[in-house]
Amino acid sequence: MTELHRFDLRARLSDASLLREAALVGSRWIAASKSGLAVTNPSTGAVIGHVPDLTPADAEEAIAAAALAQKAWAARTAKDRGQVLRRWYDLMMAHQDDLAAILTAEQGKPLPEAKGEIAYGASFIDWFAEEARRAYGDIVPGHAPDKRILVLKQPIGVVAAITPWNFPNAMITRKAGPAFAAGCAMVLKPASQTPFSAIALAVLAERAGLPAGLFSVLTGSARVLGAVLTASPVVRKLTFTGSTEVGAQLYAQCAPTIKRLGLELGGNAPFIVFDDADVDAAVEGAIIAKFRNNGQTCVCANRIYVQAGVYDVFAEKLAARLSTLQTGDGFAPGVTFGPLIDGKAVQKVAEHIADATAKGASVRLGGRPHALGGTFWEPTVLTGVTADMAVAREETFGPVAPLFRFETEAEVVAAANDTEFGLASYLYTRDLACSFRVSEALEYGMVGVNTGLVSTAEAPFGGVKSSGLGREGSRHGLDDFLELKYLCLGGIE
Ligand SMILES: NC(=O)C1=CN([C@@H]2O[C@H](COP(=O)(O)OP(=O)(O)OC[C@H]3O[C@@H](n4cnc5c(N)ncnc54)[C@H](OP(=O)(O)O)[C@@H]3O)[C@@H](O)[C@H]2O)C=CC1
Numbered sequence: 001m002t003e004l005h006r007f008d009l010r011a012r013l014s015d016a017s018l019l020r021e022a023a024l025v026g027s028r029w030i031a032a033s034k035s036g037l038a039v040t041n042p043s044t045g046a047v048i049g050h051v052p053d054l055t056p057a058d059a060e061e062a063i064a065a066a067a068l069a070q071k072a073w074a075a076r077t078a079k080d081r082g083q084v085l086r087r088w089y090d091l092m093m094a095h096q097d098d099l100a101a102i103l104t105a106e107q108g109k110p111l112p113e114a115k116g117e118i119a120y121g122a123s124f125i126d127w128f129a130e131e132a133r134r135a136y137g138d139i140v141p142g143h144a145p146d147k148r149i150l151v152l153k154q155p156i157g158v159v160a161a162i163t164p165w166n167f168p169n170a171m172i173t174r175k176a177g178p179a180f181a182a183g184c185a186m187v188l189k190p191a192s193q194t195p196f197s198a199i200a201l202a203v204l205a206e207r208a209g210l211p212a213g214l215f216s217v218l219t220g221s222a223r224v225l226g227a228v229l230t231a232s233p234v235v236r237k238l239t240f241t242g243s244t245e246v247g248a249q250l251y252a253q254c255a256p257t258i259k260r261l262g263l264e265l266g267g268n269a270p271f272i273v274f275d276d277a278d279v280d281a282a283v284e285g286a287i288i289a290k291f292r293n294n295g296q297t298c299v300c301a302n303r304i305y306v307q308a309g310v311y312d313v314f315a316e317k318l319a320a321r322l323s324t325l326q327t328g329d330g331f332a333p334g335v336t337f338g339p340l341i342d343g344k345a346v347q348k349v350a351e352h353i354a355d356a357t358a359k360g361a362s363v364r365l366g367g368r369p370h371a372l373g374g375t376f377w378e379p380t381v382l383t384g385v386t387a388d389m390a391v392a393r394e395e396t397f398g399p400v401a402p403l404f405r406f407e408t409e410a411e412v413v414a415a416a417n418d419t420e421f422g423l424a425s426y427l428y429t430r431d432l433a434c435s436f437r438v439s440e441a442l443e444y445g446m447v448g449v450n451t452g453l454v455s456t457a458e459a460p461f462g463g464v465k466s467s468g469l470g471r472e473g474s475r476h477g478l479d480d481f482l483e484l485k486y487l488c489l490g491g492i493e
């Protein structure tokens with residue numbers, strides 16, 4: 001990209017040292033050179049700064065530093081590790097505004113939403129600062145008079161993490177929190193479009209007292225650095241958040257070294273509104289579930305199924321409510337919907353709408369690029385959507401709400417489950433029996449009942465089928481970074 005113009009992010013920060021044009025390799029900060037990789041503001045295309053294009057040797061150095069630091073870190077008490085995490089949490093919240101400004105500059109989401117992500121991201125550090133001390137083992141009744149059985153939980157060791165651009169803070173802390181709490185080390189490769197949020201987290205981690213070498217942040221070619229991380233036998237776990245396509249590729253790359261895997265992949269969430277639902281509540285829930293981060297989340301409502309009795313009123317209310325919300329630059333006051341991340345994302349949205357209308361859908365609202373041009377798109381509502389359209393099968397990852405009409409519960413459960421994905425799902429009904437019947441029948445890792453937002457550190461986040469493996473957050477999240485060790489004590493007469 002030619003450097004059209006620069007965006008002066010430092011001028012917006014209270015602590016400009018958080019914006020560091022460098023990568024962290026073990027305990028070494030490596031500054032970007034003039035040939036570094038440009039990071040741009042998705043709203044304007046302006047250059048925010050540069051990061052270094054690291055080499056395979058840099059990645060190997062980070063892994064070696066992690067292996068060394070991890071041994072001493074695991075030897076510290078869980079309470080001690082928790083106290084360092086607590087200090088990291090306190091620093092994140094003390095710098096919430098600056099971290100949010102960095103996030104909005106490189107990812108585009110409106111500043112209030114970015115501040116919300118910082119608090120959400122920090123909540124995983126808060127949660128696992130406490131969970132660190134609950135890695136309980138077992139003492140099991142022996143299988144012979146002279147035997148005693150102990151089960152220990154020990155950290156997996158060195159963890160590689162690869163994260164996406166859509167939540168450039170929270171997708172990192174949702175992995176780093178349990179990893180460090182368990183006594184692991186982490187080598188992180190953040191998304192190339194949003195590295196500065198990750199680098200700022202590393203700056204604060206150093207200040208919190210995280211030992212040198214325990215946390216590296218690598219920037220550069222995903223393919224090149226990913227190849228080193230997945231091939232290294234020192235790396236005992238890969239935790240990845242991103243597309244199912246890349247997740248499957250990384251799964252295969254990890255196979256020769258039999259790594260533990262955590263995969264948070266793509267979604268195709270159904271959002272079901274029954275005739276007996278509170279329609280106003282369902283509209284508010286749909287706006288959160290569909291349009292949070294301008295539709296760029298893996299748990300976004302990708303298909304909205306509305307029962308025939310309330311279909312028209314729901315469509316009318318949704319369109320009316322959306323018309324009151326503003327699209328624009330994430331730093332502009334009053335903006336609810338920011339830009340899409342890049343031109344490729346805009347093209348996918350346009351293709352999905354064109355495909356749907358060509359097959360008979362109608363545009364109830366929006367349906368075209370926003371007057372601001374570039375990466376901005378009008379919030380869109382499509383009606384008359386059917387299962388043969390691309391929006392039914394593919395993740396749109398943009399501000400498009402396709403409304404499907406249905407008649408019966410059996411029909412909508414079958415339709416909702418007719419996908420390779422199984423991450424999040426949502427339903428609105430005031431009938432308790434219906435809420436249980438449908439929740440239990442939906443083939444998904446998460447179900448929101450009368451709510452459009454399920455993500456929280458206290459609950460296990462994750463999916464089934466092509467949406468991934470493992471869970472992040474909750475008391476279960478720590479186990480994904482621990483190994484069980486069985487001690488059999490004999491000769492105890
Ligand atoms: N389940 C969940 O929690 C989430 C799922 N997603 C899914 O991810 C997709 C959108 O996010 P997006 O970032 O485009 O996803 P991608 O899968 O393209 O990228 C995710 C991360 O993987 C890296 N990557 C890409 N190719 C390789 C490779 N060959 N080897 C190693 N690393 C690689 C990227 O690096 P680089 O940036 O350098 O390309 C980035 O850091 C959607 O499908 C969405 O549903 C997104 C967020 C959360």
Ligand SMILES: O=C(O)[C@H](O)CS(=O)(=O)O
Pocket residue numbers: 164166167170171296297298299455461
């Ligand atoms: O990247 C994502 O889509 C996140 O997992 C969404 S959430 O955790 O903020 O719901």
